[in-house]
Amino acid sequence: MPVDCPPKTEASRSDKSRSAKSKYKRILLKLSGEALMGEHDFGIDPKVLDRMALEIGQLVGIGVQVGIVIGGGNLFRGAALNAAGMDRVTGDHMGMLATVMNALAMRDALERSNIRSRVMSAIPMSGVVEHYDRRTAIRYLTSGDVVLFSAGTGNPFFTTDSAACLRGIEIDADVVVKATKVDGVYDKDPVKFGDAVKYDQLSYDDALDQKLGVMDLTAICLVRDHDMPVRVFNMNKPGALLNLVVGGEEGTLIDRG
Ligand SMILES: Nc1ncnc2c1ncn2[C@@H]1O[C@H](COP(=O)(O)OP(=O)(O)OP(=O)(O)O)[C@@H](O)[C@H]1O
Numbered sequence: 001m002p003v004d005c006p007p008k009t010e011a012s013r014s015d016k017s018r019s020a021k022s023k024y025k026r027i028l029l030k031l032s033g034e035a036l037m038g039e040h041d042f043g044i045d046p047k048v049l050d051r052m053a054l055e056i057g058q059l060v061g062i063g064v065q066v067g068i069v070i071g072g073g074n075l076f077r078g079a080a081l082n083a084a085g086m087d088r089v090t091g092d093h094m095g096m097l098a099t100v101m102n103a104l105a106m107r108d109a110l111e112r113s114n115i116r117s118r119v120m121s122a123i124p125m126s127g128v129v130e131h132y133d134r135r136t137a138i139r140y141l142t143s144g145d146v147v148l149f150s151a152g153t154g155n156p157f158f159t160t161d162s163a164a165c166l167r168g169i170e171i172d173a174d175v176v177v178k179a180t181k182v183d184g185v186y187d188k189d190p191v192k193f194g195d196a197v198k199y200d201q202l203s204y205d206d207a208l209d210q211k212l213g214v215m216d217l218t219a220i221c222l223v224r225d226h227d228m229p230v231r232v233f234n235m236n237k238p239g240a241l242l243n244l245v246v247g248g249e250e251g252t253l254i255d256r257g
């Protein structure tokens, strides 16, 4: 896979990461929608967006091609709307539209940092964003643009974890990187259980057998079937994203073991 010269960005000009060498040519980064809320209970915190844009710019600065899927949990989740009485498919449509709003906000933050970026949507939305097309997306990535894949898979009853794994496989990424609020995969939810034990590495089958809630099982089946490694790490730890891309041991690696 050819790697173009990285475009100059604010982050690449000013950062000490300039000399670092990436382990990966192309990654699919899954950002949690909830993480965009920062300290708030709903919505988007511009400070979080700016910090994420800076960290993504560091990757672009060392020549990594970056595709991004953003969740929608900071705005709407179909299952939660359904639990409150709404039709599930309508709720899922709202959840997918929420991911488009998050992607637009992230593109805005990236472009304010002089990082060229594109938003594509799995649901046609003429005049707002481009419709997803795999070959066009790969062309953008190859030319150094960050590509934000929005509206999930375009279908109800899925999540953006599945969308991230699907797009990661489609664009032939070297790894799917899931940025979340916890620093990896544990034997149980570390937010609920203080004695949860973290895994450094985990096989697809173990993640499936133990039903570890950090990622939905449909997504794990997909990556297992296509032998796509997934790394789960904490986006709130400054520098963790760059560190893992240059080969550092951040978070948990899920692979065939
Ligand atoms: N075994 C586990 N290991 C780690 N985290 C776990 C585990 N089980 C449940 N979790 C929970 O999973 C959450 C990670 O999911 P996250 O909210 O990032 O994804 P998401 O729901 O896909 O994102 P979004 O906010 O976009 O909907 C963690 O905050 C953690 O509390």
Ligand SMILES: O=c1ccn([C@@H]2O[C@H](COP(=O)(O)O)[C@@H](O)[C@H]2O)c(=O)[nH]1
Residues within 6 Å of the ligand: 033, 070, 071, 072, 073, 076, 077, 078, 079, 091, 092, 093, 094, 095, 096, 098, 099, 151, 152, 153, 154, 155, 156, 157, 158, 159, 160, 161, 162, 163
């Ligand atoms: O392919 C998809 C992806 C997402 N949805 C809906 O969007 C919300 C938000 O996504 P999260 O992964 O939970 O952040 C999700 O709850 C679904 O309602 C979808 O329908 N199809």
